[in-house]
Amino acid sequence: MAEQRTLHLNAFLYGVGHHSAAWRHPDSCAERIGDISFFEELARTAERGHLDAVFFADGHSVDPEYTAGTTWFLEPLTALAAMARATERIGLVTTVSSSFYTPFHAARLLASLDHISSGRAGANIVTSMFDTEARNHGFDRLPDHEERYSRAEEFIDVLLALWDSWGEDALVIDRSSGRYLDAGDISRVDHRGRFFRVDGPLTVPRCVQGRPVLFQAGASDAGRTLAARHAEAVYSVAWDLPAAVEYASDVRARIAAAGRDPRTVAILPGLVTYVGRTEEEALAKKAELDALLDVDAAIAQLGVFTGQDYTGHDLDAAVADLPPVEEFTGPQGRYSTVQRIISSRRPTLRELLGYLAAGGGHATMIGTPETIADRIEEWFRSGACDGFNLMCPTYPASLDDFVDLVVPELQRRNLFRSEYPGTTLRDSLGSGRPTVR
Template identity: 50%
Template sequence: MTSAAPRQLHLNAFLMNAGHHDAAWRHPDSSPERVTDLAYFQELARTAERGKLDSIFFADGLALWGQARYNALGGFEPLTLLSALAAVTERVGLIATASTTFNEPFHLARKFASLDHISGGRAGWNIVTSGTVDEARNFGREEHLEHRLRYERADEFLDVATKLWDSWEDDAIVLDKERGVYADTDRLHPAAHRGAHFGVRGALNVPRSPQGHPLLVQAGSSEDGKEFAARYAEAVFTAQQTLGDAQTFYKDLKSRLARHGRSGSDLLILPGICPIIGSTEAEARALEQELTDLQIPEYGLAQLSGMLGTDLTGLPLDGPLPELPEERDINGNKSRFTLVAELARRDGLTLRQLIARLGGGRGHRVVAGTPEQIADQLQEWFTRGAADGFNIMAPILPTGLTHFVDQVVPELQSRGLFRTEYTGRTLREHYGLPRPANRYAGEARLPA
């Protein structure tokens, strides 16, 4: 009897304009002038594919985040961009954020099915409910929907989207030129949905896509977010600062799956990590300090105010955090609020120190070191029940991704922790996840 293949980790490249550090655009290695240059993102996508990474990912919001005076903000709508990147890559997965609060199910189901066809089965959807009042005000609302209601809407949104993706069975297209029959309409099914938030009558106008439906990703770690992930998500992007916190989150989320008829292997957990890489630890620390020295305090203070739901403008940078609201009173990203507040309290950080700590990852873990040290950290979390893989957040682009692919990936490969070649073509195959069965498959029918 042969033993099972050793478990291997999954790597997603989270790409963000000039890089994840909020001062990256000021660093000489970055290319902020290229954030609306398609060729720049094509180069990044090909670098990720050269490293055999599972996927690349673009976050998105429906407002201009932060202060454009102080950072390279704005850029492409991600589904449009990923369609263009699909044409110059063959294997790497393509994941985009899209909101369930400010979209309609038919619209998004159609877009993601189209991307899945265009890419040959490499599409993934990072499902968000949107977290800011600025987004609400771009869609005719003065206030944001309450957190619980956003998740109720998201739950119904996913129900409708999966009905639409299943509305064409796999064998619905028969292409019988002799008889003049293109599709077997007995294998087309209207969504026929009427719920609290949505009414969707017909079938999708895109045939069933190569993956059945895109890989479903989720990134919220609140109670509502974890329950939503346990029901729907196939991968989770999360922010954890310590091994212990990551192990607790991992165990908690995996334990919720059984209630939804799912097993632990049905969902992959990928914490974010911002790797600052140097040929020596001292070199990596020097780069980290160089980026900290380039930070603009006004920008960091505004970012921090948003994360904590508290206006910090005018407070002394070398003083402590003021009294904060309770998590239950936060209507934005609850889990990020708690992570940042606990980080400041645990390490006794001043506002200036907290801005520096959050500069590279906005709450995600930042690790500075040699390629071997970075690999050590990834291996420890992977082997000690804290992660199935990682969301790689290069502090500076393009160099941070190139260094990770050329220096850290070979180290992981030499340890037997990461693939040396792609073995599948679809994103689901990379992540080791099954293609979802169509809900109508196997129904008894009269002969055509």
């Protein structure tokens, strides 16, 4: 009999919570953002729930209009290296910008994390969003969308070549013969491309799991194509089930067209959950956070998402439809999600801000462990996803709720594991060890 397909679950760690007012809650851990033990505790909680991985996004500028002034972050690779020592099985995924890193630098850092964690490293490759980030790296502005994705394609090709520059048996360490390396099993890269020149080989031996796992999060046409060619897991944005099915169907078709098996790539939409032992308790948790929302900051953030100015808009008046996504030069995935919320719910500005307060328009499920498990199962069974990237409104409380209340219900339904299948992130994803190209 074929093994039953089960969910993949990641925890997207974001300060003290994805709700933009989470830091204002009297029980928040806002003062601990610079304390690595806080993130180690979150990783151990996720590991207690047998989640596949914890994940950090990354930005290269502080823009108060975008962040709403709510938080700041430790550098992710540094934090994950520390968290590796506090955990044993949970995957450790960071965001890496192909617009700002060189392939050699990224390959070396990620290979080192894979060795430090005994095979649990993953990387979400992005092209970055904002000119304010570019100006912290010596550029006046980001290149256009097409050029950023051309660079990302080459960036990934060189990453893979560097990780494969050491063969499986390159480290001999034979004291009696005096042979430390097999030079014939270590190869130069000799890459000469449009964006990069890299001789190689890498200065770090082959990774414990062969290569770190590649994630991708692009929602645009170019992002989906990049994911289809290279990603082993995809972070996506889907406000509702039809949007999730549409996205998953499109990306799986592109994966097949690229000559790969769609079943080997996990599609993981973001998921915001408010869990209560009763429906009323769950709704009260959301209402409590929404009441703390800084409306002016939320309006500024909405402006970044859409390129529209809502500062003079009546909070209780309906929001008009947005222009076509092709006219927007910012992050297109988030823009398309706001478009969908407006067209499907016809919200007032106040209601729209509430929808976006946690996760910026990702799927939101509010209820008991049973009702949330019902909806997770519906998405999973319909083919809309292979699991979720959890975007907890508050940390640690919302993650505790999911691990202690929802995970046991998913396990009871045989939808999620009760123990890790192995020691590496590839073991958890079932993606297999890659061979040297």
